[in-house]
Amino acid sequence: MSSKEKTWKEISIAGVPPKSSIGFMTGDWKTYMPVRDLEKCTTCLTCVMFCPEGAIKWRPEMGKIEFDFSFCKGCGICANECPTKAITMKLPEE
């Protein structure tokens, strides 16, 4: 938060949080990151459904699933639930 921002005492009563949380990257929380094997992926969208962060996006125009690592917290739900085991959790160095 920059110093120019109003503090809670200065905002109006029943104030509105002025910014969308899309501006707050939670991607740097992760230790492991999901790596997808495109050959095994059947685009069943299970990972898209279960991602708590909304970091796995379905792009209908390309017919592709895209991972947004700026929000992924590396929980591993996608790897655990993938029916074809196309996702594995790896350290970024690997």
Next chain:
Amino acid sequence: MTTQEWKFNAKDIANKPDLFLSGHRACAGCGPAAMMRLIMKATRGPTIVTQATGCMEIVGSIYPYSSWALPWLHTAFENAAANASGIDAAVKALRKKGKIKQEHIDIIALAGDGGTYDIGLQALSGAVERGHDFLFILYDNEGYMNTGIQRSSSTPLGAATTTTPAGSVNPGKLEKKKPITEIMLAHEMEYVATATPYYWKDMLTKVRKGLEVEGPAFLHIFAPCPRGWRSEPAKTMEYSKLSVESCVFPIWEAVNGKRTLSTPSKLIALAPQKKKPVKSYLEGQGRFRHLFTPQNMHLVDEIQRATDEKWAKLLQKCEQA
């Protein structure tokens, strides 16, 4: 309730923009956050959300950020339902004055198990009695997780929390979980249902049904919390699935008091050999770790017995209706 059923597939849901946005500060592998994102995709038009204090309220509204892409009101712990009644009254008044043209405005009140089972119960009961048109969604993670994992009346028997620690004197919580849906059913509501995010199709259908009801509706969603349950973040959805498969949390819906099991639970009722032992659900959760020691093993049997008894009772209730 309308007779026309809402039909959708995974692509329809994936194509819908998120209303609970990325960038919220929930723990990695948060069950309630996954559920929140999904249920917001079942809304059908203009929707107002009011939320009691709880994990999901905190993580989505840390100043100056908000994770909500729709009108959202925060309220104190005890009055999510009272707030929803106020919104409903305001919508009605504005409509009378001709200031609202929309056919329907949906109101969703969200609260955790603390804000429903304990603190918010009287406001909820009152709002239901007055017959306000809103959907109350309870996300149940079985404890006060955001304040440091204290027990709530939703915490199950034998679970260790910071206020019911497991040790040489007590084996975790000594009391049973409060049967909240039975309490809500006793209010003679038009729609009461239970759901869990692993069966997301079922969950979304129930949210939509609850919104379509003219009058109050109650939805109990079981959402695993890896932090409070001391389980693997990656296994959140697995526990959500196991809770249904072991009949710890059967899923059903009751329309005008007529109770029917939903498909995943119905399959277990039809083929009882598919029912998993509660041990498979308890294992791996750190809050139940102490149960697997010789002096506490009897508690696992006790939990199994209580679960079987509850399941048998539920089957009876579903048949009778």
